[in-house]
Amino acid sequence: MNRSIPFFGVAFFAAVLVFSCGANTNQIRRMQMIEEGVDSPTTIDELTDAIGKFQKRAEDLVNTDIRLGIWYKILGTRYLDNKMYGKALDNFRTAIEYYPTNQNLFYYVGVCAGYMAKASLDYEATGKPLDRERYYALAESAYLRAIELEPRYERALYGLSVLYIFELDRPADAIPHLELIQTIEKRNFDAMFLLARAYFSTGQGDRSIELYDKIINESKDKDRRSQAEENKAYVLQNLYAPD
Template sequence: MKIKKEFFLGLMVLVIVVLLIGGIYTFRKIRIRDSLIAQIKELSPRDIPPRTIEDLREAIRLYEELIEQHVRDAAQTGVYWKLLATRLQERGLHHEALNALERAVYYIPEDAYVHYQRGISAGIVAKSSFSAAEGNADAQEYFALSEKSYLRAIELDEGYSRPRYGIGILYVFEMNKPREAIPHLLRYLEISRNDVDAMFVLARAYYMVNNYQDALDIYDRIITTSRDAAKRIEAENNRQTILDSLYG
């Protein structure tokens, strides 16, 4: 008799536990359902839960309009950050410009111009007194950000020439990577054939990798094409320096 009593007592406890679990599950389903109904109700033009297929379609349409508006707002916010960054750069405030450009990248990550501008500001910050005070590791971090930004801009728009010139300067004068600079500068000069400043950078890159003949050819090109007398004289002097080092 005692065993039967214990059995029925255990069975009762089990039933109560099962009922409690079922009740909790049902309560959660009701809460989720009510929450969904409330959200749909907010989107319903008649402020009541949609009861027909047409009502549901209308609620979906309104929701999609809200999404589209959010997308438009986000894109416009990115434009504002980009504009702010440009104004800050014009005033030489490149630390602040970098912060603005980070926000612009967040909103419009596939805008090649934003990445290019970030490459410019990061390179300038790397050479600033702030970076020098923080030590070489800090400067290298900004140079790495500059490189990453230029490369991303090129990846997004291969026909966009300015990032190629920017990374060419970065590789030649700051990161000691002249070999990596050469293809970018060559591509840039295919587009901007008469950019004498870029020719000087390319000639220097050739000189740094001991490709003296190509460096001489670039200096000859500057001498014959530039209308700037000072730049022609500079090219002639650089050309003579190479010849002197080769032939004494």
């Protein structure tokens, strides 16, 4: 998905300029304190005067932080839309500094880290692709944090399950998350396919077949039903194959 960027005009580009110059909120606060002439109030009168002067300033700073956090998130999603996962990851990481309890940001970190892991090569030919392992660990921890913040967060449950099944070869760890999705959205066929695969991979072929039958009977999508039939046939062939 590649959409145009309806940003905030001059205000946004001013923010970008601030980012590029390395300014931060602490520096802005320090400049404002000097500007108001109340750097270190000590007496009651000085403190009272400082409170009066900074009440509006404090509101402005909070609003500035809110905007900065939102802009970092928007910038991250734009990079993500354009498959620039490293850039997106950097911006989501910064956005989390402003919104550390936003489950969506952690989900996006998980997505970006997963892609960066797949793009990591052993450039030094050490035989140990450490960057890949670190990115996968980051993806897992980010998805888990998103789920901790919102236990019924389907996208994070699904993303973590994909990671466990296809990248980390830990299908058993995916099963409880996929089973939870089934209680949230009973007709989530994509999650059913994953769960059926996880069941088969962990020696639960009968449960895998039950799920494929459910997809075949309930899905209105012809291609999806066909895929479920093929998968079911494969499971049956391997489930009852002679040793």
